[in-house]
Amino acid sequence: MEASTIVFTIGSFAITSVVVTTWGIMFVIGITCWLATRNLSLNPGRLQTMLEGIVTAMQDSIDTIIPGHAQQLLPFIATLWIYIVIANLVGLIPQLHSPTGNLSVTVGLALLVFLSVHWFGIRNDGIRGYLKHYLSPTPLLLPFHIISEITRTIALAVRLFGNIMSLELVALLVLLVAGLLVPIPLLMLHIVESLVQAYIFGMLALIYVAGAMQSQQHFKNDNKGNIT
Amino acid sequence: MSDMTWFTVLSTLGAALAVAIGMMFPALAMGKAISQALDAIARQPEAEKSIMRTLFIGLAMIESLAIYVLVIVLIILFRNPLLEYII
Numbered sequence: 001m002e003a004s005t006i007v008f009t010i011g012s013f014a015i016t017s018v019v020v021t022t023w024g025i026m027f028v029i030g031i032t033c034w035l036a037t038r039n040l041s042l043n044p045g046r047l048q049t050m051l052e053g054i055v056t057a058m059q060d061s062i063d064t065i066i067p068g069h070a071q072q073l074l075p076f077i078a079t080l081w082i083y084i085v086i087a088n089l090v091g092l093i094p095q096l097h098s099p100t101g102n103l104s105v106t107v108g109l110a111l112l113v114f115l116s117v118h119w120f121g122i123r124n125d126g127i128r129g130y131l132k133h134y135l136s137p138t139p140l141l142l143p144f145h146i147i148s149e150i151t152r153t154i155a156l157a158v159r160l161f162g163n164i165m166s167l168e169l170v171a172l173l174v175l176l177v178a179g180l181l182v183p184i185p186l187l188m189l190h191i192v193e194s195l196v197q198a199y200i201f202g203m204l205a206l207i208y209v210a211g212a213m214q215s216q217q218h219f220k221n222d223n224k225g226n227i228t
Numbered sequence: 229m230s231d232m233t234w235f236t237v238l239s240t241l242g243a244a245l246a247v248a249i250g251m252m253f254p255a256l257a258m259g260k261a262i263s264q265a266l267d268a269i270a271r272q273p274e275a276e277k278s279i280m281r282t283l284f285i286g287l288a289m290i291e292s293l294a295i296y297v298l299v300i301v302l303i304i305l306f307r308n309p310l311l312e313y314i315i
Contacts, residue, residue, distance in 0.1 A: 064278075155292055162295035169302075200288040203281070 018102045025086050025099070054082075065203075066210040073209060076116055080109065081202040088164055088194030092187060098194075101164040103157070110157035113205040114149070121212030130212070156204060163197050231314050239308060243301045250297030257290045 006014045036047045044052065058078045063070040084100060091098030099105045121130040134145045167190045171183040229237075265283040269276050303309075 158299060159288065159292040159295055162292070162299050166295070166298055196284070196288075200284060203285060204288070207285070 017097065018099045018105060021090060021096060022087070022099050022105070025083065025090060029082065029086065061203075062206060065206055066213065069210075069213065073120070073206065077202050077206050077209075080113075080205055081198055084109070084160070084198035084201050085195060088198055089191065091164065091168060091194075092190060097168065098164050100160055101168055103161045106157040106161040109160070109201070110153045113156060113208060114153040116205075117149075117208050117212045120209050124213040133212075152204075152208065156201065160197055160201055163193060167193055235311070235314055239304050243304050246297055246301050246304075250301075251294055254290050254294040258287055261286050261290065 005017050007017050007020050008015050033051075036051050040048060055074075055078070058081060059070050059074055062073055062077055066073065087100045087105075088098050090096050091101065100109075118130070121133075124130075125133075134142055167186070171186045171190070174183045174186060261283065265279055268279050272279075
């Protein structure tokens with residue numbers, strides 16, 4: 001719950017530790033990807049195999065939700081997944097806090113999801129077709145569509161923030177009540193929870209985007225377990 | 229007792245009760261969801277992937293209810309906006 005500390009200021013604009021941590025994460029991801037993709041080869045080394053495995057796994061799981069649009073959605077959803085996993089796990093390093101334990105960061109991510117739902121929906125259906133799905137069964141349901149758009153965005157932000165912040169808070173409280181090494185089992189829970197929360201955030205974003213994209217199409221019975 | 233003492237006692241009591249009740253029902257709901265999912269997997273093991281995915285998302289939805297309780301309890305305990313009416 002503590003306010004994030006100010007590291008330095010540019011003019012009158014304060015740069016908090018959250019922003020600095022995010023820059024660090026961006027730097028690490030960027031350097032890793034630059035090193036890995038510098039000389040790609042057809043018989044890949046260890047790093048290239050690992051990254052290809054990660055990308056293929058994400059592509060497959062997008063493809064099972066919304067078949068045929070994996071290439072279009074992969075950049076956005078995969079960025080969310082990778083960034084949130086690393087941002088959650090960064091909290092395990094001493095002296096650092098997870099950027100996702102800050103409500104502003106998660107609200108920013110949720111706003112990205114909110115905007116990209118409309119972006120992908122309009123690109124896929126055209127603006128008229130996309131707006132028509134708000135009136136889809138009857139125009140009476142328009143307020144409920146709008147309310148659900150807003151509440152699910154808030155829920156997305158508060159879920160990630162609450163989980164990560166409460167994990168750090170609980171570890172801190174246990175440290176205050178008990179001794180030095182007692183919170184370590186809770187930190188193991190932190191690892192599991194970080195992965196699950198990142199998966200769920202990306203998956204829900206994917207489902208919302210998929211729902212907007214499929215609003216005009218009739219559902220294909222392809223037995224792939226579409227949840228929309 | 230003074231107003232401030234009442235405020236402290238009641239908000240602590242409210243926070244404890246809110247956590248107790250607010251965690252009880254999501255726990256029941258999650259148990260029910262998991263048992264149904266295990267039932268479905270036992271009946272149809274080949275559908276495990278899509279069942280697990282739906283289960284995880286459903287569990288996240290249920291869990292977020294408990295998280296809302298936690299956030300509200302933290303607001304009551306640390307940043308209560310009603311405090312300024314007393315002081």
